Amino acid sequence: MNDIPSRWLSVNDVIRLTRFSRSSINNFRADPESGFPLPIEVRGRILFLREEIDAWMAKFETAPRRQRMRQGDDRVAA
Incomplete structure (x- = not known):
């Protein structure tokens, strides 16, 4: 479990x-x-808080496209 x-x-x-x-x-x-959230280590696993990732994504998605490109926007195609 x-x-x-x-x-x-x-x-x-x-x-x-x-x-x-x-x-x-x-x-x-x-x-x-x-501005990517810092992880923590729990029992040898690297973990991120969901709320921090959601907030970072919202900020990233509202950034101008040029700024996103500088940050390495190489999303994997779905």
């Missing part, structure tokens, strides 16, 4: 939710200017 609350997202969950590639997520994490 998974005892991690649903408000926590794994890296794979973040990839599915944002539709960004793993390398893009890693690039966002490495770039302090991206």
